[in-house]
Structure formats: C-alpha cells, structure tokens
Amino acid sequence: MKITHIGGPTALFTYGGLTFLTDPAFDPPREYQMPGGRVMTKLTGPAIPAADLGPVDVVLLSHDEHFDNLDESGRALLPSIPTVLSTPGAGTRIPGVQGLANWESIELEGGVTVTAVPALHGPEGADAVLGVVTGFVLQSPGLPTVYVSGDNASVDLVKQIADRFAPFGIAVLFAGGARTALLDGANLTLTSAEAVEAAHLLAPATIIPVHTEGWAHFTEGPDQFAQAFAAAGLTDRLQLLEHGVATEVR
Numbered sequence: 001m002k003i004t005h006i007g008g009p010t011a012l013f014t015y016g017g018l019t020f021l022t023d024p025a026f027d028p029p030r031e032y033q034m035p036g037g038r039v040m041t042k043l044t045g046p047a048i049p050a051a052d053l054g055p056v057d058v059v060l061l062s063h064d065e066h067f068d069n070l071d072e073s074g075r076a077l078l079p080s081i082p083t084v085l086s087t088p089g090a091g092t093r094i095p096g097v098q099g100l101a102n103w104e105s106i107e108l109e110g111g112v113t114v115t116a117v118p119a120l121h122g123p124e125g126a127d128a129v130l131g132v133v134t135g136f137v138l139q140s141p142g143l144p145t146v147y148v149s150g151d152n153a154s155v156d157l158v159k160q161i162a163d164r165f166a167p168f169g170i171a172v173l174f175a176g177g178a179r180t181a182l183l184d185g186a187n188l189t190l191t192s193a194e195a196v197e198a199a200h201l202l203a204p205a206t207i208i209p210v211h212t213e214g215w216a217h218f219t220e221g222p223d224q225f226a227q228a229f230a231a232a233g234l235t236d237r238l239q240l241l242e243h244g245v246a247t248e249v250r
Helices: 072-080 088-093 155-165 192-201 222-231
Strands: 002-007 010-015 018-022 030-033 039-042 058-060 083-086 097-099 105-107 113-119 133-139 146-148 170-174 206-210
Touching: 002 206, 010 206, 088 097, 113 155, 133 155, 155 192, 170 192, 192 206, 192 222, 206 222
Parallel strands: 018 058, 058 083, 083 097, 146 170, 170 206
Antiparallel strands: 002 010, 010 018, 030 039, 105 113, 113 133, 133 146
C-alpha cells in the first residue's frame, strides 16, 4: 500500500486498486469557535491542498462532528467523492454519506470489503458527550488486512477488533492523546503508551501513526510515539511518515 500523510488525521492511500482518504481536514491554520465558548486551534495546514489530491474513490470518515476530523474544506470536498463511509449519524446529517453500524460491511469495486468497527472517543460514556465514532477494517483477496482506527481511545476495542480480523498487515492508528476540558482532560485518542499496547494486539502489523500533530489539543507528538515504540522494542514495526511524501508500506 502507498500512503501519504497530509496532516492531522488526514491520509491518502491506495489499496486494492482504490484510492482512500481518511478524515478530510484541509483548512489553513485557524481557530474554530465551539459551543460553550471553547476554541479548537489548528496549528498547521495540509501538506497537500484538497485541489491537488487527484481522484479519490472512497473517504473513510471516523465522524463528522469535530473540525479536526472534518473541517469546512473537507466537508466541501465530500460531494465530489463517489463513496463516503462514516457513522450512521453522519449518514443522516450529510447527504451522500453512507453510514455503517458497528461490524457492518460493504463490498467496493475490485473486491475490497470495508467493515465499520467500534471506536470510543474517550473514556466510557464519551459518546454521549462527543458523539459516535467509527473505525474501519479493509480486506481484499491477496492483500494484507488494514485497520484504520479513527478517533479511538479504547485498547479493549482494539482487542475485540483483533480477535475478529487478525492477522493485520497494516494499522493506521489515530493517536496524539487528544484532550478536552469537556471530559476533564481525559484522553480522547490513544496515547503513545496505549498505541504500544494496541501494536502488541495487532501483531505483526506495521503501525502508522496519524493524528499526532497539527492541533493544539493533541498532547503527544511523533517524537513521543517513536520513543514509546523504541522503549518497547517495536521500532522495526513503526512507519513514521513525512508529510506530503508518498511512502510504500509492505
């Protein structure tokens, strides 16, 4: 698979002859006003503008309710994408989006199967505050199974997913230890230490971190992620991506 990290949770990759895009966020650095007077701050812009992406076949949208996963430019892009997969709620809020329930699958062109898998955007009960989130598993005959975690903070859910679909060849983990005052500073995505736990469950997958930089509410960057994997003796399974550079992952 060839993958390009565009920034934050946004990555472009090819799989089974199709081009996928995760959580489109293409706005320049700016602040977003949130309910209750909160502010989300984007620190860096995309490595590749939306206009330069080329054809995209499928968007994998973990959720539509937060600007770091779907911003204004990303939302404007969706109508041009043939298939947009997300949560059932997103399917009711955004025309053209196909919502998938947990463990529901869809078969795409070329025999690629995408299954929606559970994700929890924080501690237990977080979905009542921050909304429902989904991850995705991609399968195709003769290709490695791929896991895209979405904004998931639960290692227990990773275990459930691994129990159903292992072995994995590649796992794109949304990490960064994102936090918000809404949940008293609880982690909304995997920390680097939790990503190490997830990596053990997902063995022998190559681990590709995204969602570790570019926003003020991310608390752990790529350096902390790499340090945690080195301390665990897992550096050989870690693939760090340079923004905007297409990288072959096997």
